[in-house]
Amino acid sequence: xxxxxxxxxxxxxxxxxxxxxxxxxxxxxxxxxxxxxxxxxxxxxxxxxxxxxxxxxxxxxxxxxxxxxxxxxxxxxxxxxxxxxxxxxxxxxxxxxxxxxxxxxxxxxxxxxxxxxxxxxxxxxxxxxxxxxxxxxxxxxxxxxxxxxxx
Amino acid sequence: xxxxxxxxxxxxxxxxxxxxxxxxxxxxxxxxxxxxxxxxxxxxxxxxxxxxxxxxxxxxxxxxxxxxxxxxxxxxxxxxxxxxxxxxxxxxxxxxxxxxxxxxxxxxxxx
Numbered sequence: 001x002x003x004x005x006x007x008x009x010x011x012x013x014x015x016x017x018x019x020x021x022x023x024x025x026x027x028x029x030x031x032x033x034x035x036x037x038x039x040x041x042x043x044x045x046x047x048x049x050x051x052x053x054x055x056x057x058x059x060x061x062x063x064x065x066x067x068x069x070x071x072x073x074x075x076x077x078x079x080x081x082x083x084x085x086x087x088x089x090x091x092x093x094x095x096x097x098x099x100x101x102x103x104x105x106x107x108x109x110x111x112x113x114x115x116x117x118x119x120x121x122x123x124x125x126x127x128x129x130x131x132x133x134x135x136x137x138x139x140x141x142x143x144x145x146x147x148x149x150x151x
Numbered sequence: 152x153x154x155x156x157x158x159x160x161x162x163x164x165x166x167x168x169x170x171x172x173x174x175x176x177x178x179x180x181x182x183x184x185x186x187x188x189x190x191x192x193x194x195x196x197x198x199x200x201x202x203x204x205x206x207x208x209x210x211x212x213x214x215x216x217x218x219x220x221x222x223x224x225x226x227x228x229x230x231x232x233x234x235x236x237x238x239x240x241x242x243x244x245x246x247x248x249x250x251x252x253x254x255x256x257x258x259x260x261x262x
Contacts, residue, residue, distance in 0.1 A: 095220065098220055099223055
């Protein structure tokens with residue numbers, strides 16, 4: 001069985017394919033890895049409130065192998081009111097987990113900085129847990145020029 | 152095992168602090184942080200080998216700790232603060248997947 005495709009049809013087909021591709025990437029953002037599960041395990045299913053957490057990352061990372069990350073959480077850090085844990089996840093890496101930071105009143109402030117790997121353009125999410133169980137979060141999108149997971 | 156344990160680089164922003172001051176710590180250790188996602192040239196997965204835990208103790212009390220995943224860059228860098236309460240040793244510990252530890256020390260004097 002032979003199938004002939006005229007030039008006009010071929011053009012129409014490829015245009016359709018391009019449209020599908022464009023549509024795929026323009027669709028609603030959804031997590032590609034286990035980031036939702038990790039956040040759920042950390043929060044116990046509760047939804048964190050946006051605010052109190054400030055996540056600092058570059059808008060554009062030229063090298064995904066080493067992207068500077070910093071965060072700070074508003075808190076008096078007293079025995080009565082302090083941040084206990086901060087979870088960092090990346091929703092476009094092969095695995096979402098990046099790091100979990102642990103604080104106590106002895107920390108003085110809930111802030112830290114490190115360098116992370118990002119495989120591609122994606123969202124980085126920070127979720128902070130307070131000693132009273134309340135949860136806060138911040139999200140930053142980072143555009144990655146060269147991915148950080150290549151061999 | 153001929154390679155010696157890497158010597159971490161630790162920097163406190165002050166050696167003498169007043170009680171209640173915040174002391175900033177910057178620490179860098181040389182480590183491959185092999186993610187377990189990469190393949191060698193024959194297509195075999197290179198086994199994961201990372202620092203999976205980092206702690207900072209001042210006078211034996213944990214003031215900061217972090218669980219690391221493969222998404223932390225090679226030669227992991229950590230910057231954080233602690234509240235100076237008493238003079239003593241500042242001990243930083245990095246724990247490898249294989250159980251080995253890299254330990255670095257500094258000193259803080261609190262007046």
